[in-house]
Amino acid sequence: MVIFGIDLVLLISALMISATPVLLAAIGEAVVEKSGVLNLGVEGMMITGAVIGFIFAVNTQIPIYGFVCAAIAGALLSVLFAVLTQYIMSNQVATGLGLTMVGLGLSALIGKPYEGIKSPTVSKIEIPILSDIPILGPMIFSHDAVVYFSVILVATVAFVISKTRIGLVLRAVGENQEAAHALGYKVVRIRFLAIMFGGATAGIGGAYISLARVPQWTEGMTAGAGWIALALVVFASWKPWRVLLGAYLFGGITVLQLNLQAIGVAIPVEILSMSPYLVTIVVLVGISLFGHHTAPGSLARPFHASQ
């Protein structure tokens, strides 16, 4: 399966790895935005997850501890955002940007001694039987646990949001906060939990970059992945399965441009490197042209029970 000097099996398998961090962060942010909160601090939570995950994985030599600690770190950082926006009612855009700054600074500060160290390998899990299928097996069914986890998480979120009572309440809070409050739902508490969930998944996504995709710690290594996750949520019109689709599309473009660079296509490197961002813009325009605007009704609106 080699086309124009690019191995398709390797391409798809690399695509899934490349898409996983963004997918994890985006599915969390989708839940946050479904609850009516816009957290622009995804990049900050991802990079914090990346450094905390790396530090714990290197010190314990057990990657899973890294991912768990990254989730906790991301959630803790998002608590800062949650307290500021939900209780103190600060501006969500400004607070989210501040969270990104704090995350980038904090991670660089505590990650300094860990530069240049290699992380323990995240082992692959070959799914029995399925991984023996020719072509499809090595493409889709022989990844590490986090890749599978991200897909299962998307399925779970999709199910919970559309089929369960919790999902219904979450959507009610996001669509019409006053009505949800009048029905007796604790708007602030539900949003607080949603924000923490978003923080945790962003943390895991970040840790996947530093533990599996690169696998090393360098300052600012998320390189805008958090922002792309935010764009993906819009791309997906806040629908979980479309988040998956978008993440894999985006991962595909990223991997493809790297492959094209590697085989020395006569397109300048800079144009290839900027292509994922340009494609994101084109997609955003396309969504506005052909998609429906299904943004949660109360998105980014502050709420206090007295108003």
Added chain:
Amino acid sequence: MFGLLLGDFSSAFGAIKLIFWDPLFDENFASYARPQLLVKAGPIILIAIGLSIGFKAGIWNIGAEGQYILGAIFGASVALSLYPQESILIFPAMILAGALGGFIWALIPALLKVYFKTNEILVSLMLVYVAENILASVSQGLLRNPEGMGLPGSRNLKDYPSAHNSEILVNSGMHWGVLTAFLAVILAYFLFLKHQKGYEIRIAGEAPKAAYFAGINPSKTIIFCMGMSGLLAGMAGLFEVAGPSGQITMSFNSGYGFTAIIVAFLGRLNPLGILLAGLLMALTYIGGEIAQLMLGLPGASIQLLQGMLLFFLLATDIFTNYRFKSKGS
């Protein structure tokens, strides 16, 4: 900073003194640091003033960094294409080109928002990464110094008198960009206080529906706000590349476009507030450099400090949203 984390009060106090006090008043540092204060504050204030216009209208231009880079590239291109001719008109032409570069780059998210309702936060931010790639490309290709022995980076504009953004007063740090920043503060002050356009912008931000029914065209507001912020960011980029930085290199941009977002909020979107916040932020940069030198703190700790500053300020919203009450009343 570390001291603060460990709860060691005296060393924390020492670090804070090193960052906020020594750059201005310690004789070892003051001669270097005082001019630097204006050099660093100038571009930050200029960009933040532009951003505050949009933020007031609820238009979130997060991509000032990209507009700043494009402004620098446009402006420097004018100078580099005219090298080595000398004329008094070159520098004004560069300023215009710089403003145009930033303006065009900001117009992309503005027009996409007007015609396709795309989210300007995401588009403007994506364009930062595109701009950084363009910068990498031109500094190695189009604008590379032909006498630079193949090294990336353009000619140094400091060696080109007609294009050099020199200090107006020697050793004050006061260059044309800083002067423009001060002018922008004054103009923005009058825009919001006296001019109808400023009033319209405020209405559009605080009560979009009322603005719409009062006949304030939302599309025009978007284009005006994004355009102005891009224009000022582009000019800031030009002043930086023609002055303190001197040449187009892959890393001449120092993240001022992002810092300016913090400054705009720290200054409460008020022009005078932004002036003060910009100076404070410049101080953290310089103090941070000194702290790096003296205490071996990594550069990013300053980013953390700046982020925390913003958080503390946002937390003071508690005083505007809640009121203290004594038990009896």
